[in-house]
Amino acid sequence: MTVIEMIDKFNLNRDKIGEGLYLLYFAVMVGARALGLYEGMTLYNISLILGLFLFACKILVTRHTVKEYGVMAFLFALSFLVYHFTGEKGLLVCFTMLLGMKGVSVKKAITVGAVTAGTLILGKIVLGVFGVLPEVYYPQERSGAGLMFRHAFGYAHPNTLQMNVLMLTMMVIYLLTKTVMKSDLDRKKKLSYISLISVAALFFNLYIFMYSGSRSGIITCMVFLICNFWLAVRKKIGIFEKIICYAAFPLTCVVSIIFPLVLPENIFEFLNRTVFNSRFMLAKYFWSNNHLSLFGIRLNNPMPNLKTYGIDMAPMYLFLQLGIVAFIVIASLTLWFVNTSIKEDKRAELAVLMAMLFIGMWEPFLYNLGFKNFAYVFMGGMLYSYLNKENAKASDEVSKKETDETDGSKIAGTYFGRLIKAVTGAVLSGFAAALIFLLATVPPTALYGDRECGEDGVSFGMEAEYLSENYVKELKKNGDIVIGYKDAETPMYKYGEDIATMEYEKKVISVGVWVGILALLVLCAVLCSGGSKKPKIVI
Known part of the structure; x- marks a missing residue:
């Protein structure tokens, strides 16, 4: 093959190559976060450099118009200015997610993200739940629950675990909602499907909440599922939905930016303690020690006991x-x-954005290096459609291609009955497995752990015990739980029967959940593949 032929072949396939580069970039960036990597870690820095390199290759491969280059130049200039004044790279990463979307299928991008994140997140959870990998846990006093253990399963913090599961949930529900709503099912069955997957998603997030204790995460999951279902139910986006959608961003800004400054002290203290878990206090603290600027600042944080905190x-x-x-x-x-989403009736996208804005009142990952705000994928697709709207024919062809890709998964009505059978079988399998585990094991009377400080570093005042390996074996044989033991030199702390029973019950539920999930996958594969030539639904 001559050089000219190679160039011609490249030009013929450059759109596919560009899309592939973006999907690889997206997988690397999502995967890094799903693995629990964060800024400062060598492996994360390598992932970030690789991701930005793939993005640069994508931009070089893809043809762009002068207008598109102008938008890129403006957004990147802004992100570099912000980085210069603040040292924050988050805006740059957010804009790469957005600006790389030319010629990329939104469905493919979210699918790649869901598969990558799903594999890594679920793998970490399973390995953490069953003690294969070491993990971070925190004893914590919670009002209404007493002393409990919050688990992170290899992530930096229990909240990070819940946020990763939340993002995975939103990706999967988005894909399933789009598939169901574009299918040939009647309206009643469509809503039945969405109800079923919403309930399943809620229960799985509640299961993770049982370990993480992240209240903001589980509440946001509920907000997302309600928004997604409500927008799907409506025959058209009405005035009520428009008011909510248009008001969401301004309202979250008022709550996060203005409320910490203007609320009466008693209301401030109540919300700070019960709803925002010290976030109002931190917002007020940073307001009082910093100033507004055009392109950002490096935060002044004078109090030594708050050095590890940010906004x-x-x-x-x-x-x-x-x-x-x-x-x-x-x-x-x-x-x-x-x-634009309201005009184009993009309801699933709106549901994702509403949930993102809601969780933004507790978490900063909407605009930092978290790479969890995948609404930028939708924004990028819309932005390029808008910038090229004069090329109506090409735009229509892209839109038709996207629709055909989704409609290719036509859902036959018979599969709803099969899915119900699969879910029923999975639930029964899970209950049976949990019951067998319950009968085959001895409930613990105590729990020994290597931590006796909460996540704030405050000690519970417990006395350290040093256990021999033989004694630990005897404890485990008698059903007691031992966490974090390394050797006889490891200080261990004894917790009572209440918390030991709580952790034991979590393990019982986990056995049921994961056996049930495995059974569901097997039953779906068997029931949805046999006896019909109709297209399959992938659950």
């Missing part, structure tokens, strides 16, 4: 730390996205 509320982080210009740009993008 958790995403709108506040965007406004105060990343600067007024970045805030205006992101606000404009967000409101434009809402407006």
Whole structure:
């Protein structure tokens, strides 16, 4: 093959090559976070460099118009200015997710993200639940629950575990919702499917909440599922839905940016303690020690006991730390996205954004290096459609291709009955497995752990015990739980029967959950593959 032939072949396939590069970039970036990597870790830095390299290759391969280059130049100039003044790279990463979307199927991008994240996140959870890998846990006093263990399963914090599961849930539900709503099922069956997958998603997130104790995560999951179901139920987006969607971003900004400054002290203290878990206090603290700027600041954090803390509320982080210009740009993008989504009837996308904005009142990952705010994928697809709207024919062809890809998974009505059978079989299998485990094991009377401090570092005042290996074996034989034991030099702390029973019950439920999930996969494969030539639904 001559050089000219190679160039011609490349030109013929450059769109596919570009899409492949973006999907690989997306997999690397999502995978790094799903693995629990974070800024400062060598492996994460390597992943970030690799991801940005793949993005650069994608931009070089893809043809762009002058307008598109202009938008890129503006957004990257802003992100570099913000980085110069703040040291924060998050905006740059967010814009790469958005700007790499030209010629990329939204469905493919989210599918790659869901498969990558799903494999890694679920793998870490299974290995953590059954003690194969060491993991971080925190004893914590919770009002209404007393002393409990919060688990992270290899992530930096229990909240990180719940947030990763939440993002995975949103990706999967988005894909399933789009598939169901574009299928040939009647409306009643469509809503039945969405109800079923929503209930399943909620129960799985509640299961993870049992370990993580992340209240903001489970509440956001409920908000997302309610928004997604409600928007699917409506025959058209009405005035009520429009008000909610248009008001969501301004409202979250008011709560995160203004409320910490203007609320009466008694209301402030109540919300800070019960709803925002010290985030209001931190917002007020950073407000009082910093100033507004055009392109952001490096936070002044004078109190030694707060050195490890930053701004958790995403709108506040965007406004105060990343600067007024970045805030205006992101606000404009967000409101434009809402407006366009309403016009184009993109309901599943709106549900994702509503949930993102909601969790942003507790978590900063909407605009930092977290790479969890995949709404930028939707924004990127819309942005390029808008910039090239004069090329209506090409745009229609892309839209038709996307629709055909989704409609290719036509869902025959008979599969709903099969799915119900599979779910029923999975539930029964899970109950049976949990019952067998319960009967085959001895309930613990105590739990020995290598931690006696909460996540805030405050000690519970427990006395250390040093256990021999033989004694540990005897404890386990008698059903007691031992966590974090290394050798006889490891200080261990004894917890009572209540918390031991709580952890034991979690293990019982886990056996049922994972056996049930395995049974569901097997039954779906068997029931949905046999006896019909109709297209299959992938659950």
